[in-house]
Amino acid sequence: MASIERTAYPQFKRNPVVRELVAAYTPTEVEIAFVAEHARQPAHRLTLAVLLKAFQRLGYFPPLEDVPAPVVRHIRNELRYRAQVKPAPVAPNKRYRYYQRVRAFLQVRAFADDGLDVAARAMRDAAAVMDNPADLINVAIEQLVRDRIELPAFSALDRLARRIRTLVNGRYFATIAERLTVDEKQRLDDLLHVTDPRQKSPLQAIKRLPKRSSLMHFQELIDHIVGLDDLVGSEAHLADVPEIKRKHFAAEARAMDAAEFKDFRPAKRHALLLCLIHRARVQTRDDLAEMFIKRMGTIHNRGKEELERLRAQYREKTEAIVATMSDVIRVLNHHTVDAEAGREIRHLVSNRGGARALQADCDAIAAHAGDNHLPLLWPFYKTHRATILRMVRHLDLESTTEDRSLIEAIKLILCQERARGDWLDESVDLSFTNHPWRKTLVHRTESGEERIHRRLFEVCVFSMLANELKSGDVAVRGSETYADYRHQLLPWDACEPLVQDYCQQLGLPANPIAFVNELQSRLTQVADLTDQGYLENGQVIIGDDGLPVLKRGKAKGMTSGARALETAILDRLHERSVIEILCDVGHWTGWTRHFGPLSGSDAKIDQPTQRYVLTTFTYGCNLGPAQAARHFRGAISAHQLSFVNRRHVDAGKLAAACRDIINSYAGLQLPRFWGDGKSAAADGTKYDLYDQNLLAAYHIRYGGYGGIAYHHVSDTYVALFSHFIPCGVWEAVYIIDGLLKNTSDIQPDTVHADTQGQSLPVFGLSHLLGIKLMPRIRNWRDYRFYRPDADARYEHLDPLFRETVDWDLIETHWKDLMQVVLSIKTGKIAASTLLRKLGNYSRKNRLYQAFCELGAAVRTLFLLQYISNQELREQITASTNKVESYNKFSKYFFFGGEGVIADNDPVEQEKTIKYNDLVANAVIFHNVVEQTRIIKSLIRQGWKITREDVAVLSPYVTSHVKRFGDYLIDVDAIPEPYEIELALAA
Incomplete structure (x- = not known):
């Protein structure tokens, strides 16, 4: 059964605040008249009013006993009835009439009319691209609300979603099973068979992850794609299965081991395995292209290093040549007769090694005098040649433009793979090259004929291939990142x-x-x-050299009142552990509702909320399951923590949990003094990684191997979205994604960044x-x-x-x-x-x-x-300072494992960053709740607190947060309701 908390199915809040009661449950004059018309006694009128307002809020009629007491009290007060008036119980026939009258008044149809058909049709259409039952239920709810149809009981929607999902997926499984031969099915089953108990099943080989970029790992990756291509499955087997379904089935398969696969029916088992193989092929093609680009970059870097070495080697010869030339000029100035000067110069050259030796030195210096390292690349490329040629045979390359000169050049190289001559015998279209390469490749003979150096031509072709893969001018069929983007438009x-x-x-x-x-x-x-306005500006000055200079603005300091307020808040903050904060915020926002099995069903583990909180703390603070379990005093084992992370949490669920916190945060009043939520800032910060993965790269500025956590932070200080990207990527590539993928209530339309953005x-x-x-x-x-x-x-x-x-x-x-x-x-x-x-x-x-x-x-x-605009510059500086402060704040909670992300799986690396964001946002939310409580307390004590004082505060406070020690959890401890409103002096 799907968890109701993970759906949009309307429910009463346990502790609604006054603002919510007024907004949702205050009857209008027309509604009061409707109640008076159809009920006589106060108790019955109260019953009808409660049913009416509850239906407006929920979309269905709840049992009267399920309506929270604050809701009943508020409606009773609005009807001006005494406290002794209670909702009257109604007989089934009368309740039925009440339901009919409310539906007619609100112009809503009963679900029994045609709601089932509407919901089933919506779910059936959505099931073609969605798999989670909660998503299907949400689609049905949206359609029913749009068509003004009463919502049924949640259990009815849940049964319908499970049935339709089973039917739709079952059709896919059956279609795939029909396309598989008996032999292919047996080969798929053999992937789950372990011959030696000490060995892993062949299934694990499919899940193999690429290691760091090296020639040996490059060769292993080609072996891996060859092995995957030899396995069962092709595009024909998965025809008509949408790509999003393939991804979901593959993700479900990746999270399971061989023993768990055997519990499935054959049709489902074979379909999941085929999707896993398909996604492994797609990902491996992407990894292969990525590693090829990195290897070509390494080859060029070694060529540049060799050029520098040769320059240093010939520096003494350069100085000797300059000294010889200086002596020649001196001789010419001293001897006015050419014959005498010639004899003296010849003698001078003879003493310096002779004309031939000097000419050789001049040629060597001239060859390495410029910045052209291209002629030096062959020795470094030669060690990669066989591997690169093998790679291009296995990758299906296509040009995304009408220019096919590079593709034709690759075909020529493959045809002449065993050629040994120094020069190409065939004419070649060099339009795919640039000027430095043409200057390096083409040599003119004494007769004026142009010849192309064969070896350097080969290096040139694959150097340009790496560039065009990055620019998208060449695509890899069957990949994702390096596919032809035109087909996705x-x-x-x-x-x-x-x-x-x-x-x-x-x-x-x-x-x-x-x-x-x-x-x-x-x-x-x-x-x-x-x-x-240049002369009136006064901030920008253009010098005689044409370069503009901006005067620095003075930083605004804190007022004495703001500093006193900040000190008072810090002194009054209650000490909390990270786990206590996660539990409190979980009660307020319900963020744990998004975690659960990848199938979308209810969790079948004991105490799921407790496990979700502890797992978030474990991975968000980078402790690792083994270390964290040692501190939990037997509350949970390392295996249980690892199981929840692997089977119940993915990046999408973490983003949804963060969204719940952000949405609740957007309802607080204090953050509105810091920003209006219409702008955000983006910036990256480096996290250390082990180097045995393809994402890790050496960061020149920070030093060491790692990746970049690229955060989008609202002007209200809360983190909206994060990516985990390689160090060498220009960060601006992801700046728009963060805003488009942010689905929270805070929707900025302005984004600030640094130069990389x-x-x-x-x-x-x-x-x-x-x-x-x-x-x-x-x-x-x-x-x-x-x-x-x-x-x-x-x-x-x-x-x-x-x-x-x-x-x-x-x-x-x-x-x-x-x-x-x-x-x-x-x-x-x-x-x-x-x-x-x-x-x-x-x-x-x-x-x-x-x-x-x-x-x-x-x-x-x-x-x-x-x-x-000086105000604009100050706004940009303030916003970018916030995201830089967030980077430090979030890393404060990433204290385990010496700050190194130990997992080499890019999926787990992304999850780790999102776990950390979830912890950081929970602390931010909790801090704002505590700051609001303290400020209201200070106001009651007579403090004069202005908007300007509050505007300089920040929720990035850590002095009261305990990170270390024995970790205890009590998820049943209910915190006090938090306050939203904050009345300040003008």
């Missing part, structure tokens, strides 16, 4: 009907000409106003998504300002403008830009997937160039506002 035929409404919502013109004209006009206006494509995409990107850019004055028109000139700011926006390119590709944006908004493709492609330079991709031009206009608009 919504077709233009489906986009076209959506354009008008979408543009109207964002206030954008709905045709290309008007769009370009409006943006160009806006840029012209802002540039003119900024230029006219912006780029031209990100500025362009955020503009089309209605997101205001306002980063704090380091060395902003080195960025190009773009003129709105080639003829535009400015009296004061003209030195800042270097180029002109290509408006024609934006207009030409306006449809392509809108297709991308609507595909992101409808969930067809993730913004990060697209920005990973658009974040790398591409000479082929005109969409990339169009986004860059649009971003150039939008970024110039922002920079003009930035240099002319």
Whole structure:
């Protein structure tokens, strides 16, 4: 049975506050008249009023005894009845008449009419892409409410959801079973068979994770994809099974071991195994492409290191050549007769080793004088050659543009794999290369004929392949991250009907000409106003060198009243352990309701709430199950903690639990003095990792191997969303994803970041998504300002403008830009997937160039506002300071395991960061509740507390939180209801 807490099925709150009672249960004059018309006695009128308001709130009629006493008291007071009046029990026939009259009054149909068909149809459609029963129930509830149909008992929806889910999944399982031969079924069953008790089953090999990037692990990864391709299953077996279903089935299979698989019916067992194999193939292709890119990057780094070594080696020879040249000049100045000078110079050269030796030294110095390391790559590539050639044979590469020159070059290399000559015998289209590579590859003979160096050509081809995989100009069929993103876009035929409404919502013109004209006009206006206000600005000064300088603003200090308030709050905070805080916040927000078996059913473990709290503490504080279990005094074992994490919690459930805390936090009044929730800041912080995984990379700035936790933090201090990303990735790729994936009640439309949080494509995409990107850019004055028109000139700011926006390119590709944006908004493709492609330079991709031009206009608009608006600069600085403070605050609770994420599984790494966010947000919520309590107490004592005093407070307080010691839990201890309202002096 699905847990009712994990669904949207309406229920009474146990302890509703006054504000909620007034908002939900106050009858209107029309409703009071309706009650008076259909009931005579006060007790019966109270009964009818309670049923009416309860139905409005819940969508169904609850038993009178289940209605909370505060609700009854509030309705009775509104009807102006004495306290002695109680709701009258009603006979079944009279209750039936009451139900009919309430439905007629509210214009709602009974579920018995056609509600079952409506709910079943909604669930059946949703079951094609959803699997969790709670999600199916939510879809049915939404449809019933939309159609104004009474909700049935939760058990009826639960039975219906389980039946429909079983039928839909059963059809998929049966279809897959029909496509499998007897031999294929036996081969799938053999994956679960263990011949030696000391060995793992073949199933574990499918779940193999990639290790760090090295040649040996590169070879092992190719062996792994070969082994996966030899297993049962192909795209034909899983045809008609939606990809989201495949992912869910694969996730369920990954969480189980061989023994647990054997408990399933054969059809389900085989389907889950096939989905697991399918997802393993997809992921391994992505991992293979990622490792290939990293290996090519390593090859180039070694080439650059070799160039530096050779420069150092030839430095003495360079100095000797310079000294020889200096002596030659001295001889020429001393001897006026050429013959005498020639004899002296010849003698000088002879003493320095001879002309041939000096010429050889000159040639060697000239070869390594520039920054061109490309001729030095072959020795480092040669060790990888066989592995890379094997890889391209197993990956199905395709060009995403009309330019197939690189694909044809790869085919040529494979055909001439065993060639031994120094030069290519065939003519080759080198349009896929860049100028440094063409200069390196092409050699001109004495007869004027051009020849291409065969070995360097091979290095060039695979270097360009790595670049084009990153930019999306080349895709890997059957992968996900490196697939052709065009196939994930919504077709233009489906986009076209959506354009008008979408543009109207964002206030954008709905045709290309008007769009370009409006943006160009806006840029012209802002540039003119900024230029006219230059002298009055006083904050920005453009020097004789044309470089702008911004004066530093003075930081605002705390007032004595604010400092006294902060001290008083810190002195009065009650000491709490992290587990106590998680329990209290769990009672207030019910965040543990989202955890449970991946199947969506109710948890079958003892004391599930206690286990969920302890598991969150264990992984959120990075203690690890073995260490944490030692401190829980037998309350839970390491195996139980690990089991709950593996089988009952995933990243989506953690995000949903965080959302509950955020939504409750949004209802508090104190955070409103810190921000309105309309802006957020994004920033990353490094977490240490072991290096035996593909995500870990060496971070130059922080040092050591690790990954980046990229947080989106609201201006009200609460964390909205987090990603865990590699160190080498430009963080701006994920800045939009965090806002789009945030489904909480706090929905910012402005995002601040640092230099890593912006780029031209990100500025362009955020503009089309209605997101205001306002980063704090380091060395902003080195960025190009773009003129709105080639003829535009400015009296004061003209030195800042270097180029002109290509408006024609934006207009030409306006449809392509809108297709991308609507595909992101409808969930067809993730913004990060697209920005990973658009974040790398591409000479082929005109969409990339169009986004860059649009971003150039939008970024110039922002920079003009930035240099002319001191208040905006202060706001950006304050927001980015908040997210940096959150990074430190969240790490305070990541105290276990020396701060190192010990798991090499990227799924578990992502979960660890989200666990940590859940703990941090719970402490933030608890701190605000405590601060509200203390402030109200101080006001009652006569303190004069103003809005300005409260505005400088922060919920990032840790002095009262206990992290260490013996950990005890009492989930039955109910905390006092928290207070929301906060009346302050003006």
